[in-house]
Amino acid sequence: MxxxxxxxxxxxxxxxxxxxxxxxxxxxxxxxxxxxxxxxNLHPRAEAALEAVPGAVLVTIVLPPALTNGPVEIIAMLAALAASFRLSPIAVLAIGMFIVVVGRAFGF
Amino acid sequence: MKNESQFFAGTKDSLPIMFAVTFFAMLFGATGVNNGLTFSETVLSSASVFAGASQFVFLDLYGQQAPVWSVLLAVFAINFRHVLYSASLGRYMDGLSFSQKYSAFFFLCDPLFGAGEIRAQNHSLKPSYYFGYAIPLYFVWIGFTTLGASFGKLITNPEAFGFDMLLSIYFLSLLMGFRSRPNWLASVLASGIASVLVFKLIGAPWHIMIGSMVGVMLAAMIGKPDEDKTSV
The missing domain is CATH 1.20.5 (Single alpha-helices involved in coiled-coils or other helix-helix interfaces)
Structure with missing residues (x-):
């Protein structure tokens, strides 16, 4: 079981x-x-902990595997990171994927 | 307002969100069948979970052959924010019967929480409005997952299309979406560093559990006690 x-x-x-x-x-x-x-009322420390949950989980999923990536993947992630300050998630995804696809098409 | 017009008012308010989720639903469908799920398993995921980010996390961990408990814990952690949604929105649901209320919670995704809060402020939150928003959106999510899963199988070389990187980039954009929250940077840095260390020293899937615990505990420690609320 x-x-x-x-x-x-x-x-x-x-x-x-x-x-x-x-x-x-x-x-x-x-x-x-x-x-x-x-x-x-929720204790403010409990509330602060709850607020932090999604970000804290997502970074653990993204970061460790990203460090073993190749150059194209790292450039794509950095570009997506920069884009995410101004653009919507869909646009960020489009930019990152564009770099990956083009980079791999050229054999990197 | 009559029930029927309440229902359509809800559906009307959900139209922009429906448009946005079609893209992600198709993406999930295509990614699912390229990550080892069958067509029907991919659709089952959309039908039983109805929460995009956690469905992608599930795909990612399934692809890595992570143990079942860690898959479930990761899905729980990603969806943990919903606890706050039902705590808040539940206060406006006194008019709902028991079965209405507990079926309403099944659909309680991010946009529905936002729309429900606004509706409760400006009108009162009627079940017909809530389900008018939720049910069409739910079927759009399933329908476009089905579409994506059908076309996804036509892609014979997913690496060339960057499908293996799609999840990472999507999670990165989600992560950045939370950056306005208090102490976001501190807790994300703490979790990030801890997860890298655990990933190197112990290995997957512990980096997710231990890493996120570190950031959450740091957030609890540095979170500012609010004068009005500390009396409890």
Whole structure:
């Protein structure tokens, strides 16, 4: 039973994992009303921690693999980083992907 | 307003968002079938989760053969912001029955939270408005995932199209989208450095869990105590 959670998802069981990601997401969408709403005020430190969660998680997904990238990928990431100060996510994605596709087409 | 016109008012308010998500839904569909999911698994993900960023995180970790618990924990962490949404929006849902309320939470994505808050401020939040916004958007999300998954299989050389980099760049743009939050830079730097160290010293998937814990704890430590709220 617990082995299921310890092992990697495989093509055989991935549909169960997908349903579980749905369950986990539903828990986050209802838990706020079920649990947090019972407290009138959230402690400011708890609130600061909650505010920081998405950024803190995303950087751990992006940064470590990016450091092992090749030059085209690193340039694309840096360009996307610069673009994200002014442009929408869709435009950032377009710029980054354009650099990757063109760079690879030229054999880098 | 009648229920019917409330429903259409919700749908009308969701039109710009629908337009924006068509692109990401197609992208998710195409990326899914190029990351080892079948057509129906890709569509199932959109239908059961309905939260783009976490669906992409799931794809990324599945591609890396990360253990199931870490996939679920990462999805939980990415979607953790929703806890705040239902805590806040739930206050305006007194008019909803139990089953309406708990089916409403299933659809509670970022744009719906924003629209619901605005609606509750200016009118009152009726279930017909909420579902008028949510349900068409949900089917647009699934429909365009299906479309992307159908075309994605036609791509025989995903590397040439940069599909392997798509997720990283998308996550980077999301990460930057949060930069106006208080202490964002400090917590992101702390998490980033910690995750790189853990990635080198211990390895995946621990860098995600430990790295993000470090940033979140730092945010809690340096978060300014607000005078009005500390009395609790």
């Amino acid at each position: 617990f082995d299921f959670f310890l092992l990697p998802a495989t093509p055989v069981n991935v549909w169960i994992v997908i349903l579980l990601t749905g369950v986990v997401t539903y828990i986050t969408r209802s838990a706020g009303h079920v649990v947090l709403a019972r407290f009138k």
